[in-house]
Amino acid sequence: MANLAPRCKLWLEAGGRLVMSDYRLRLLTLVGETGSLAAAAAAMGLSYRRAWGKVRELEANLGFQLVRSEVGGAGGGHSTLTEDGRRLVEAYGRFRRRVDAAVEQAFREELEPFAPPARHTA
Numbered sequence: 001m002a003n004l005a006p007r008c009k010l011w012l013e014a015g016g017r018l019v020m021s022d023y024r025l026r027l028l029t030l031v032g033e034t035g036s037l038a039a040a041a042a043a044m045g046l047s048y049r050r051a052w053g054k055v056r057e058l059e060a061n062l063g064f065q066l067v068r069s070e071v072g073g074a075g076g077g078h079s080t081l082t083e084d085g086r087r088l089v090e091a092y093g094r095f096r097r098r099v100d101a102a103v104e105q106a107f108r109e110e111l112e113p114f115a116p117p118a119r120h121t122a
Contacts, residue, residue, distance in 0.1 A: 062088075
């Protein structure tokens with residue numbers, strides 16, 4: 001048996017409606033990095049339509065715009081995070097890192113003594 005390691009899924013809800021998750025954070029981060037919802041969708045193995053639906057769902061549940069898309073001509077369009085979108089991505093990323101650190105600390109204090117020793121192969 002391998003060493004134990006804590007893992008947790010994290011998401012935020014408002015009134016029972018999803019407003020952010022690690023998965024959606026990744027999608028929005030990729031939009032910010034690539035300047036393209038299509039490229040972000042492709043990197044995650046999503047159709048453009050599904051990715052756009054996830055963004056619109058978040059925007060509806062949050063009550064503000066996260067992504068601004070412009071249809072392009074010969075050069076193609078692009079998508080960018082709005083200022084609120086950028087701030088949310090940064091804040092959720094910081095929140096996620098704090099949660100991970102707290103989970104790791106609680107694991108070390110409570111469960112690490114029960115972890116099986118690592119096996120050494122010669």
